[in-house]
Amino acid sequence: MMRAPNQDRNSSGSKVGILLQRSFSTVVLLGLLAAALWWNSEAGYYGLVCVFCILSAWEWRHMLRRSRKASQPNLSFLFGAAYPVVLSLACCMTKFRETAPTQETPFLIPFPLxxxxxxxxxxxxxxxxxEMKNPVVGSRALRSVGTTLLSFIYPGWLFAFSILALHLAYMKEGSVHPAVVMCVLWVILVTKMADIFAYVSGFLLGGRxxxxxxxxxxxxxxxxxxILGSWVLTNAAAIGLIFPMFGVSVLSMPQILxxxxxxxxIFLLSVYGDLAGSLVKRSLDVKDSGALLPGIGxxxxLIDSPSFTVPFLWFLLAFIG
Incomplete structure (x- = not known):
């Protein structure tokens, strides 16, 4: 079935418009990251993550109320908004230290964790x-508790692991460790580049x-x-970022591999994280979670895919730290 020429032009124009909107939103977000790096303080890093988590929790509340799905949107928003703030305060007050276990404290868990x-x-x-105050109607109670928990965990609770990862950058006297901050930023940038390059590659090559x-x-x-085009471009761009971000002058072939x-x-987790966000929105019958970021939603x-990649970075940093 042939398409009318004007339909093709409208479709192409729409895609170009979305691409320009995404590019604009990306520049704004990169500006926020640059400002946080310029400030280079706990308050700046933690504050930026808190803003993202709180706004995401608010959008979850709006989506749940609009969809009328069984849930407790106000409760999940309360937890989603309070948690990153309390976690940031806990990280600021208790600097991470490598403390050897003793007989009195054989297993020592840092308070933020x-x-x-x-x-x-x-x-x-x-x-x-x-939920116990409501009458039991089929599986409504289970769906309500499950959806409430999901709306807190994904993506806010998961993305807040970036606070815990940044917390590892403040050793003993609380001095910042630039390499750890760069690791967190690099993972987030690689994750978002995977999203952007997937859209660009799909726009140029999709269906061919x-x-x-x-x-x-x-x-x-x-x-x-x-996906394939994004994988190639993401690898090239991510390796290219290694040189200016970590001060590396040369990479050997084993290091590149x-x-x-x-x-x-990271790319695979990013794809599944983005698809998880789409699955949530499709289940709630909404197109975008909000309209704050033109072309993105x-x-x-914004943080659906990094919420899958950042926790694994924390596990890696905690393991090798």
Missing amino acids: LLALAAPVLLVIVSFIR LFSRKLIPHISPKKTWEG VLVGCISF GIFD
Whole structure:
């Protein structure tokens, strides 16, 4: 079936417009990151993450109320807004130290990590208690508690692991460790580059090599050409960022191969994180979580993929630290 010429032009123009909007939003976000790096303080880094998490929690509340799905949107927003702030305060007050276990304290868990583990547990308990006042109607109570917990964990609680990762940059006297900050920033940039390059590659090559879409029932616009093209471009750009961000002058072939493996792992998590966001929105019958970022949507749409990659960075930093 042939398309009318004006339809093709409208479709192409729409894609170009979205690409320009995404580029503008990306420049604004990069400006915020640059400002935080220029300030180079705990307050700046933690504050930026808190703003993203709080706005994402607010968008979750709006999506849940609009969809009328079984949930407790006000409770999840309360936890989603308070948690990153309390976590930031805990990190500021208790600098991370490598403390050897003793007989009195054989297992020592840093307070910020303990807080991170306790938050979703407390939310489950409170949401169950609140749900007990309602009559039992099928599986509504279970869906309400599950959705409330999900709206707190994804992406806000997961993305807040960037606070815990940055916390590792402040050793003993609280002096900043630039390499750790650069690691966190590099992972976030690689994650978002995967999203942007997937859109650009899909825009330029989508449908020319493969007739089948990636996962059309979740994200109809994602193509195999976009994913493959993004993987190549993301690897090239991510390796290129290593030189200015970490002061590296040369990379050996084994180092490049290790980097390609790490970047590919981040890329894979990024794709699934973005698809998870699409799955949530499709389940709630909404197109975008918000309209704060032209071409992107809301803050939820911005941090959905980094919420899959940042926690793994924290595990790596904590393990090798």
